Amino acid sequence: MCIPASFVVTKKNVFWSIHSDSHEDIIEEFNLHEGNTTNPNFVRVEITPPGANFSLPLSKWEFHLDQDILPKWWDKEKYKLLCRKELKKWAKKKIIKKDCTVQEGNVFVLSSFVILKGNSSAELYENSSAELYGSSSARLFENSSARLFENSSARLYGSSSAELYENSSARLYDHNLARLYGSSSARLFENSSARLFENSSADLFSPSSYYIKDNVLYHTGNFKLKKLKISKDN
DSSP states (O other): OSSSSSSEOSSSOOOOOOSSOHHHHHHHHHTTBBBOOSBBEEEEEEOOGGGTTTTTTGGGGGEEESSOOTTTOOHHHHHHHHHHHHHHHHHHHHHESOOOSSSEEEEEEEEEEEOOSSSEEEESSSEEEEOOOOSSSSEOOOEEEEOSSSOEEEEOSSSOOEEEEEOOOOEOOOOOOOESSSSEEEEOOOOEEEESSSOOEEEOTOOOOEEETEEEEETTSSOOEEEEOOOOOO
């Protein structure tokens, strides 16, 4: 699993993507070729904040290699310095500390509000919220909320809420609320509730009241209550 911030280092360049922090996505975006198994053409690098605390100074972020076999030209101290220079550019583009609208890319938001358009994603911490359009995704913690459309997904913790349309999914914990339309699914725990239409399903645990699966209404104890004719007009 790739952890932000991710870089792919060749002999002459350090690559990263505004769109993703997956090494494989970066490799594909820049059309990089791995080479042979004993002498690869590039090195996967991660520089990560301890405890996933993105508010820490960049100087305290930790440098890691994400592969075992290294090329002959690899000089750790040289490329570590180059990666840390790129980290400053990465952070300028991807760590958001104020309310904003982002046109593209995946970003990490600290106690803020963000709107992402297109195939974007966001990770929001503390009291953050997000609106994501297109095939977007978000991870929100604490008292966060998200509105996601089309093929979107969200993970929300604490007293969070989400509205997801079409083929969306959500995981919500504690005192959460979710509205999902289309072929969506949700897992909600503790005092959560969900409205699901069409062929949606949800697992809700005590003391939530019901979940809908295959147009059948069930009690949380898996007791079938009745057949439903579910539509978006419900």
